[in-house]
Amino acid sequence: MSENTLVKEAPYHPGYEDAAMNMSDKGYKEANLADAIRFNMRREGKRFWAGDNISEYLHEGDKEILIKEATKAFEGVLDTLLIDHENDPNSQGTAKRLAKMYYNEIMSGRYEAAPDATSFPNEVDDGYKGMLVVRSELRSMCSHHHQPVVGVAYIGIIAADRLIGLSKYTRIAQWCARRGTLQEELCNDIAREISEATGSKNIAVYIQATHGCCENRGIMAGSSLTQTTVLTGAFQTDMNTKKEFFDNIKLQQGYAK
Numbered sequence: 001m002s003e004n005t006l007v008k009e010a011p012y013h014p015g016y017e018d019a020a021m022n023m024s025d026k027g028y029k030e031a032n033l034a035d036a037i038r039f040n041m042r043r044e045g046k047r048f049w050a051g052d053n054i055s056e057y058l059h060e061g062d063k064e065i066l067i068k069e070a071t072k073a074f075e076g077v078l079d080t081l082l083i084d085h086e087n088d089p090n091s092q093g094t095a096k097r098l099a100k101m102y103y104n105e106i107m108s109g110r111y112e113a114a115p116d117a118t119s120f121p122n123e124v125d126d127g128y129k130g131m132l133v134v135r136s137e138l139r140s141m142c143s144h145h146h147q148p149v150v151g152v153a154y155i156g157i158i159a160a161d162r163l164i165g166l167s168k169y170t171r172i173a174q175w176c177a178r179r180g181t182l183q184e185e186l187c188n189d190i191a192r193e194i195s196e197a198t199g200s201k202n203i204a205v206y207i208q209a210t211h212g213c214c215e216n217r218g219i220m221a222g223s224s225l226t227q228t229t230v231l232t233g234a235f236q237t238d239m240n241t242k243k244e245f246f247d248n249i250k251l252q253q254g255y256a257k
């Protein structure tokens with residue numbers, strides 16, 4: 001597929017003409033959809049760091065085009081690494097597998113809108129007023145090295161006037177995790193999104209995870225474990241609430257093994 005065909009497939013990106021003109025110093029019009037989307041985000045001051053969700057800049061069908069563009073780019077990387085991806089049977093198709101994996105799996109939380117977290121009223125008189133602690137398995141990736149971050153998040157909340165389904169906590173946590181992140185950033189992101197979905201100002205998030213960038217390279221520390229905690233509201237100001245949260249985590253960890 002020629003690059004110009006790609007643009008015809010996505011003519012609705014208003015920034016495309018500008019993006020193309022912006023690069024006319026090359027003597028021809030660049031026609032990558034990624035260039036057009038990046039141009040739009042820059043023009044509107046939208047941050048697009050590895051941990052940011054940019055789903056509002058993608059239209060239906062864009063992902064397929066972007067995967068084709070990323071495939072070409074990954075082929076270029078393999079070429080530069082001097083890997084014969086045309087003849088090595090194990091490297092044929094690797095560029096496409098990488099492109100699909102980034103868009104559909106390990107970074108899918110950047111390109112997909114927030115999971116639908118319909119909330120239900122927590123009745124004022126008869127409502128649940130206790131603490132809720134949910135254990136969520138996480139798979140993420142560090143934005144420094146694109147190495148896996150594997151661990152678990154414990155999400156604590158004191159219910160406000162809305163409740164969300166139990167699986168939604170994990171869906172939100174995984175949506176935040178499926179990006180390039182730092183664990184500290186991920187902890188903040190999960191706390192913010194859970195607060196937004198539930199209306200609660202009393203949120204705690206504790207993550208423990210191993211980092212591929214410390215295990216597979218660099219320091220090569222096989223048993224390294226990183227712990228991060230974000231506490232808001234009563235979890236921060238009330239020692240009993242904080243203690244109950246960490247006691248709950250110990251109970252959960254006893255149950256999980």
Ligand SMILES: [Zn+2]
Nearest residue numbers: 142144145213
């Ligand atoms: Zn790293």
